[in-house]
Amino acid sequence: MTLSRKEPGRNPMAAVLGFTFDHWRSQGDLVSLIVIAVGVATVAEVVVPIYAGQMVDAVTAGLGSANEAWWALGAMLVLGAVAVGCRQLFFFAITILTTRMMSTVAREAFARVQRFSTDWHANNFAGSTVRRITRGMWALDMLNDTLLVAILPSILVLLGSTVVLATVWPTLGLVVFIGSIAFVAMTVVLSVNYVAPAARLANSWDTRVGGALADAVTCNAVVKAFGGETREDARLTAVLAKWRSRTNRTWMRGTNAGTAQNLFLLGLRAAVLGVVLWLWMRGQASVGDVALVLTSYAVVHGYLRDIGMHIHNLQRSVNDMEELVAFHDQPMGVKDRHDAMPAMITDGRIAFEHVTFHYGGHADALYRDFSVEIGAGEKIGLVGRSGSGKTTFVKLIQRLYDVNAGRISIDGQDIADVTQASLRSRIAIVQQEPILFHRSLAENIAYARPQASMAEIEHAARLANAHAFISALPKGYGTMVGERGVKLSGGERQRVALARAFLADAPVLILDEATSSLDSESEHLIQEAMERLMAGRTTIVIAHRLSTVQAMDRILVFDKGRIVEEGDHASLIRHPDGIYRGLFERQALELAKGWAA
Structure with a gap:
């Protein structure tokens, strides 16, 4: 009230x-x-x-x-x-x-x-x-x-x-x-x-x-x-x-x-x-x-x-x-409509239909008459230079912002017509820098589903390759992780975040390049867990390293709020003047220099 x-x-x-x-x-x-x-x-x-x-x-x-x-x-x-x-x-x-x-x-x-x-x-x-x-x-x-x-x-x-x-x-x-x-x-x-x-x-x-x-x-x-x-x-x-x-x-x-x-x-x-x-x-x-x-x-x-x-x-x-x-005069970021209904998302079909969007204070629209469809269970990679619109794309799916024109739907439902809480409960997110509460490991994993039993929490941790390191801690799942998870390593935080996503069991999964700054052992464990997590889910991966999207069903290449190229890795790499090929070759060259050094 x-x-x-x-x-x-x-x-x-x-x-x-x-x-x-x-x-x-x-x-x-x-x-x-x-x-x-x-x-x-x-x-x-x-x-x-x-x-x-x-x-x-x-x-x-x-x-x-x-x-x-x-x-x-x-x-x-x-x-x-x-x-x-x-x-x-x-x-x-x-x-x-x-x-x-x-x-x-x-x-x-x-x-x-x-x-x-x-x-x-x-x-x-x-x-x-x-x-x-x-x-x-x-x-x-x-x-x-x-x-x-x-x-x-x-x-x-x-x-x-x-x-x-x-x-x-x-x-x-x-x-x-x-x-x-x-x-x-x-x-x-x-x-x-x-x-x-x-x-x-x-x-x-x-x-x-x-x-x-x-x-x-x-x-x-x-x-x-x-x-x-x-x-x-x-x-x-x-x-x-x-x-x-x-x-x-x-x-x-x-x-x-x-x-x-x-x-x-x-x-x-x-x-x-x-x-x-x-x-x-x-x-x-x-x-x-x-x-x-x-x-x-x-x-x-x-x-x-x-x-x-x-x-x-x-x-x-x-x-x-x-x-x-x-605070009571500050406008809310996004409001639920008075007649908003719970989201009914099972398949995870996503559609941007003639979407126009610009951030407040920006005169120019980032997206203008933007349309794209993602099929149920499809695995999509988002590629592009910084500021091209990749992150905004997933923020709009979560309805962190309202579009200025057009609509975004999931399984045919306009996301503006459903409650934000129910929408986001059907979207699991693993961020590049996962944020944990200064609470126990069990509480952090269960944040995706607070009513989960301890057995379900442990099962999710096993799927995320996190159970072994958690069990080795003095207090196990009762261990406090420190502010923003500071007591854990980057790889451990990522695996806790993956466990949280497993427990959410949502039909739509968003991954913001989760292995870009980890050691090879942690990267292997996380990559293995991510492959399990993506199975049977509509998955959107924001790629910082293009090697992570080579196995995607489709790659969307963004530039200034537009999709300028799309296709799988094999088809995109064949475009000699394409943005994707240019980015891929640049990263391959940097990797080669790194190995030579």
């Missing part, structure tokens, strides 16, 4: 508060309980000064008014107990509310990020993305506390105290009311126009720090390989210097704003106390009345002093949540 949308033109404060209020509505019972509890506790606190004044008057009158003094004390104690009980209730309720909301917004943000386009993920640091989500999630905790536990009772106290004072002394009530409104207005202006812009910039550099850290830690093997530790230290130091400068400016602006607020409160205190002394001198206020005003203003002063901090906290929370809320 998506609960929030930021309307175009709304400022960050409106966007974040709208996002928060939408989530409050989904927890209406808890929010209502909190508001009632806060209201009752606040009213009890506002009324206490009235009885404090009555007690002072009773004590001043002498022992004859002892009962009135004791009654006032009893009332104050009862009101105090009510306030304590209500505070306990609303803290209990806000704890439940906040943890529910934090888990919900983190889950929603994660779900959206998972569904953003591959381009989005390519252009954003993983560490920065994680930082945006976690920072926004914890900012929600502060935002809820600020709005419900701090600002709401502050407003109620200010209104209630103003009413109490104005009932007896309209002039005094007017002074407190105007002073309070002016103070809040000044605080909001300082926060929004003075502190917030600096805080927003500081947060952007905080995000960059997270990205820089994640980038270097994730690529630590490369750092070590090139002795780049000092360079990475210097790179992070430069980012941290910018972060420190921006954060210092933000904190100093907060300090300056706080000083301005304290000076304003000093003036307001002088005005209120001056007015009450003037009323006492004129005989319009008793000693008890002076005690009432002093007690009431002490409460008002405390809340006004804190409300400045609360507004700063509110603005800080908004700044910290901006990037998380912005």
